[in-house]
Structure formats: C-alpha cells, structure tokens
Amino acid sequence: MSQNYYCKWCGAKYPSVSSLTGSSCPRNPTKGGRHELYEGSEKSQYVCKYCGAKYPSISSMTGSSCSRHPNKGKHEPAL
Ligand SMILES: [Zn+2]
Ligand SMILES: [Zn+2]
Numbered sequence: 001m002s003q004n005y006y007c008k009w010c011g012a013k014y015p016s017v018s019s020l021t022g023s024s025c026p027r028n029p030t031k032g033g034r035h036e037l038y039e040g041s042e043k044s045q046y047v048c049k050y051c052g053a054k055y056p057s058i059s060s061m062t063g064s065s066c067s068r069h070p071n072k073g074k075h076e077p078a079l
Pocket of ligand 2: 074076
C-alpha cells in the first residue's frame with residue numbers, strides 16, 4: 001500500500017510529505033512558496049471551502065478563481 005500526498009495549492013501528487021514540501025509550488029499565493037500538504041483524505045470529488053464548488057481533482061479546482069475567496073484567490077479544497 002502506498003499513500004499519495006497532494007499539495008493543497010496545486011494538487012501535485014507526491015509519494016512522501018518530504019518530497020512534496022521540498023519543491024516550489026507555482027500556485028502558492030506566497031511568491032516562491034513551496035507545496036503545502038493537503039491534510040484531507042483522497043476523494044473522488046473535492047469541494048471548495050469558500051463557495052462549495054465541486055471538482056474532480058485539486059488541480060482542476062485550484063486552477064479557477066473563486067468568487068467568494070476573501071483575497072480574490074483561487075478555490076481551495078475543504079478537508
Ligand atoms: Zn503545489
Ligand atoms: Zn470557491
């Protein structure tokens with residue numbers, strides 16, 4: 001059994017937390033920031049914590065702007 005770890009900003013998949021957090025993330029709102037661990041479980045559908053929009057993957061969700069995001073950012077997956 002191997003577990004996958006996902007970045008909450010871009011949905012990139014890694015085999016370990018250390019490899020995930022060791023790489024820079026193109027969608028981290030902090031410029032030059034690294035991938036950050038999505039702490040929810042792997043799902044068939046992800047829901048935006050601000051607006052409730054549903055997406056089949058974190059990467060498709062975080063690529064779209066969220067109309068209810070407090071800083072006019074992208075959708076962010078709820079846990
Ligand atoms: Zn990332
Ligand atoms: Zn949203």
